Amino acid sequence: MARHQVIIVGGGFGGLSAAKALRRQAVDILLIDRRNHHLFQPLLYQVAGAALAPGDIAEPIRSVLAHQSNVEVLLGEVTGIDLRRRTITIDGNATRAYDSLVLAAGMVNHWFGNDTWRTHAPGLKTLDDALEIRRRILLAYERAEWCTDAAERQRLLTFVVVGGGPTGVELAGALKEIGAQTLRRDFRHIHPEQAQVILVESAPQVLPTFGGHLPESARKQLVRIGVEVRTGLRVTAIDEFGVTLGDSRIEAATVLWSAGIKAAEVGTALGMPLDQSGRIVVAPDLSVSGHPEVMAIGDIAHFAYPDPLPGVAQVALQMGKHVARNLQDDGRGRPRKPFRYRNLGNMATVGRKLAVAEIGGFRFAGYLAWLIWLFVHLIALVGFRNRFVVLTQWTWNYITNERNSRLIRG
Amino acid sequence: MARHQVIIVGGGFGGLSAAKALRRQAVDILLIDRRNHHLFQPLLYQVAGAALAPGDIAEPIRSVLAHQSNVEVLLGEVTGIDLRRRTITIDGNATRAYDSLVLAAGMVNHWFGNDTWRTHAPGLKTLDDALEIRRRILLAYERAEWCTDAAERQRLLTFVVVGGGPTGVELAGALKEIGAQTLRRDFRHIHPEQAQVILVESAPQVLPTFGGHLPESARKQLVRIGVEVRTGLRVTAIDEFGVTLGDSRIEAATVLWSAGIKAAEVGTALGMPLDQSGRIVVAPDLSVSGHPEVMAIGDIAHFAYPDPLPGVAQVALQMGKHVARNLQDDGRGRPRKPFRYRNLGNMATVGRKLAVAEIGGFRFAGYLAWLIWLFVHLIALVGFRNRFVVLTQWTWNYITNERNSRLIRG
Numbered sequence: 001m002a003r004h005q006v007i008i009v010g011g012g013f014g015g016l017s018a019a020k021a022l023r024r025q026a027v028d029i030l031l032i033d034r035r036n037h038h039l040f041q042p043l044l045y046q047v048a049g050a051a052l053a054p055g056d057i058a059e060p061i062r063s064v065l066a067h068q069s070n071v072e073v074l075l076g077e078v079t080g081i082d083l084r085r086r087t088i089t090i091d092g093n094a095t096r097a098y099d100s101l102v103l104a105a106g107m108v109n110h111w112f113g114n115d116t117w118r119t120h121a122p123g124l125k126t127l128d129d130a131l132e133i134r135r136r137i138l139l140a141y142e143r144a145e146w147c148t149d150a151a152e153r154q155r156l157l158t159f160v161v162v163g164g165g166p167t168g169v170e171l172a173g174a175l176k177e178i179g180a181q182t183l184r185r186d187f188r189h190i191h192p193e194q195a196q197v198i199l200v201e202s203a204p205q206v207l208p209t210f211g212g213h214l215p216e217s218a219r220k221q222l223v224r225i226g227v228e229v230r231t232g233l234r235v236t237a238i239d240e241f242g243v244t245l246g247d248s249r250i251e252a253a254t255v256l257w258s259a260g261i262k263a264a265e266v267g268t269a270l271g272m273p274l275d276q277s278g279r280i281v282v283a284p285d286l287s288v289s290g291h292p293e294v295m296a297i298g299d300i301a302h303f304a305y306p307d308p309l310p311g312v313a314q315v316a317l318q319m320g321k322h323v324a325r326n327l328q329d330d331g332r333g334r335p336r337k338p339f340r341y342r343n344l345g346n347m348a349t350v351g352r353k354l355a356v357a358e359i360g361g362f363r364f365a366g367y368l369a370w371l372i373w374l375f376v377h378l379i380a381l382v383g384f385r386n387r388f389v390v391l392t393q394w395t396w397n398y399i400t401n402e403r404n405s406r407l408i409r410g
Numbered sequence: 411m412a413r414h415q416v417i418i419v420g421g422g423f424g425g426l427s428a429a430k431a432l433r434r435q436a437v438d439i440l441l442i443d444r445r446n447h448h449l450f451q452p453l454l455y456q457v458a459g460a461a462l463a464p465g466d467i468a469e470p471i472r473s474v475l476a477h478q479s480n481v482e483v484l485l486g487e488v489t490g491i492d493l494r495r496r497t498i499t500i501d502g503n504a505t506r507a508y509d510s511l512v513l514a515a516g517m518v519n520h521w522f523g524n525d526t527w528r529t530h531a532p533g534l535k536t537l538d539d540a541l542e543i544r545r546r547i548l549l550a551y552e553r554a555e556w557c558t559d560a561a562e563r564q565r566l567l568t569f570v571v572v573g574g575g576p577t578g579v580e581l582a583g584a585l586k587e588i589g590a591q592t593l594r595r596d597f598r599h600i601h602p603e604q605a606q607v608i609l610v611e612s613a614p615q616v617l618p619t620f621g622g623h624l625p626e627s628a629r630k631q632l633v634r635i636g637v638e639v640r641t642g643l644r645v646t647a648i649d650e651f652g653v654t655l656g657d658s659r660i661e662a663a664t665v666l667w668s669a670g671i672k673a674a675e676v677g678t679a680l681g682m683p684l685d686q687s688g689r690i691v692v693a694p695d696l697s698v699s700g701h702p703e704v705m706a707i708g709d710i711a712h713f714a715y716p717d718p719l720p721g722v723a724q725v726a727l728q729m730g731k732h733v734a735r736n737l738q739d740d741g742r743g744r745p746r747k748p749f750r751y752r753n754l755g756n757m758a759t760v761g762r763k764l765a766v767a768e769i770g771g772f773r774f775a776g777y778l779a780w781l782i783w784l785f786v787h788l789i790a791l792v793g794f795r796n797r798f799v800v801l802t803q804w805t806w807n808y809i810t811n812e813r814n815s816r817l818i819r820g
Binding site: 035036037055058060063066072074075094128138139142146185186187385392396404406 | 473485537549555595802818
């Protein structure tokens with residue numbers, strides 16, 4: 001008799017977690033991803049900021065699962081789902097049948113219908129995004145060094161980050177440190193420490209999802225290292241010369257986007273109700289309406305019992321494990337249990353020795369939060385080698401104020 | 411009075427060596443490169459083979475020279491040279507005047523007029539080349555894993571390297587190790603250790619520039635690890651399905667080119683005699699005919715007193731230092747001395763514990779040659795951090811048989 005066939009779409013935190021949790025069950029798993037690597041997204045901004053190399057935060061999915069014999073890995077994109085026949089289409093041609101389908105394809109950048117903004121303000125979701133951002137930052141300094149027009153030089157040394165969530169805060173902090181520390185001695189005609197970094201957020205505060213004094217603390221920490229924080233302002237236009245915020249205008253050569261994401265395309269192939277961000281609305285057990293054999297987990301799932309969950313790694317990891325529990329319950333003829341999120345905490349780093357964190361009702365800011373942030377991210381990295389390399393790299397960067405991936409490519 | 415202005419074109423071994431050797435002289439130096447980083451080319455094949463990451467063998471030119479106050483660095487391409495006015499044009503618009511000009515722009519890939527081959531058989535001179543090759547190698551395995559046609563699967567698992575010089579030998583060895591060791595456990599349907607690697611060389615032996623028994627020893631070492639070596643065969647066609655060698659044909663999805671390079675474009679801007687590879691013919695003091703203020707060094711220079719020198723790092727490094735000596739002699743009103751190359755040796759690695767080396771009349775093959783190769787390349791790496799990271803990486807790879815940069819991007 002053929003074994004129960006599970007197809008998992010996506011090798012991020014959710015998909016990998018589900019695959020691993022199914023390790024001991026008598027199922028055959030096919031994990032499909034458009035990329036050959038799992039990406040540790042919480043540190044992606046450090047690749048954009050030239051502090052880490054792409055390989056430091058990525059791990060081939062095949063390596064991660066090499067010793068788990070009930071998994072196969074396929075590099076490809078899911079382009080169709082046939083709920084009735086229980087098949088998916090890959091890259092428009094190959095077809096695969098499933099008994100259970102787990103959708104864990106995550107989110108992509110989204111410019112709210114202003115897709116011309118994409119050219120001028122790249123987002124940060126993939127390694128290619130991070131390398132493009134790194135290229136723009138480093139090129140801006142190169143051009144400023146040889147620019148003889150004062151206004152243009154100022155524009156080249158102005159960096160705007162749109163969106164004051166964790167990624168935006170972390171990017172802005174990194175941008176300021178690049179100029180103030182890393183590049184300080186590299187140029188002869190400009191003063192990189194005078195580069196202007198402006199963080200724009202439409203809500204009244206940065207880190208609006210954080211509680212208590214943390215948003216205000218994050219703002220203060222940003223201001224202390226020299227980031228200009230502008231809240232309550234909505235971007236109305238982005239062009240190749242800068243950003244318009246209603247009546248005001250910022251001339252800036254480098255604009256980065258961390259203000260919007262939407263669910264990956266694969267959700268639409270379901271023909272099921274999606275929320276306004278394109279996420280798949282799931283039942284308490286994470287299945288989609290009327291199809292207990294199809295589940296959505298991680299960022300691509302809209303789970304609202306009682307409130308929508310944030311798009312963070314912890315949610316995806318816990319949902320992945322719940323999928324395995326569902327299949328075990330099914331196999332034993334027991335009813336599935338509803339998914340319950342255990343909130344382990346929330347954190348964002350502002351820069352060297354600066355961060356905010358909330359863990360189990362406690363709130364930390366500054367040095368202690370930064371140490372917690374470092375520790376949590378190190379142990380959460382996938383793969384022992386990555387942990388070792390990133391620790392070495394961070395130690396090196398901390399001591400020397402260097403950033404070691406300052407390559408301009410392409 | 412304005413100081414003597416030296417312009418150096420190229421931040422490779424020759425250009426950097428010249429800039430550093432001019433450290434204590436009362437000159438202002440402008441170093442121009444199309445890229446922002448110095449690249450340690452002898453290890454580039456390890457990036458192509460996913461053993462090292464791009465940042466491990468590259469160092470921002472600005473960092474290398476940050477503490478040398480008489481140097482400025484400019485990211486750009488030299489598009490014209492006016493020998494009469496002593497100026498150069500950068501990126502087609504900016505102009506810069508020099509008192510001394512040092513051309514050190516190196517070589518680029520060359521397909522002998524068969525530029526359609528370029529698409530099917532990428533060469534290996536830049537980081538982008540290396541990443542493209544890495545992508546093709548890893549994708550071939552991904553496709554083979556899911557290929558149901560036996561002949562096509564065989565074609566996907568066939569790798570051809572054209573050109574049996576040091577780079578070709580090193581690439582072929584790395585290709586074999588990727589399949590035999592690194593990917594051994596990663597796939598379910600194919601056996602990567604059965605991948606076929608074929609090295610093609612038109613001369614009767616591989617490593618034709620090496621002396622004594624070394625070419626034959628290299629061949630034996632290649633055969634021992636499973637590389638098929640075909641010498642005395644000239645490639646007559648390359649297309650998307652494989653390679654034609656006169657009457658015989660190899661069906662191969664991945665073909666790599668290390669059979670031809672030519673001098674960088676900048677030489678033609680001189681309007682001076684070039685050799686058949688486009689290299690600038692230089693006088694015994696490395697200057698170009700009738701222009702003692704213009705010198706060419708490294709791979710771009712054709713120096714034939716008595717015999718043409720090989721395009722290796724040592725030649726470029728020594729020529730760079732000679733340029734500084736020339737300028738010192740000029741300043742003191744003394745005649746320049748002719749350049750003399752001190753041959754420190756020659757080596758190539760075939761794989762784990764396998765290499766050939768000739769040093770000061772002695773010839774080594776196998777384990778000892780490999781140890782020498784490791785040691786020499788580690789100490790020659792530019793930047794202490796790179797040395798540390800590469801040593802760590804190599805140790806890790808040696809122990810685990812892993813290759814840690816197996817990312818497919820783009």
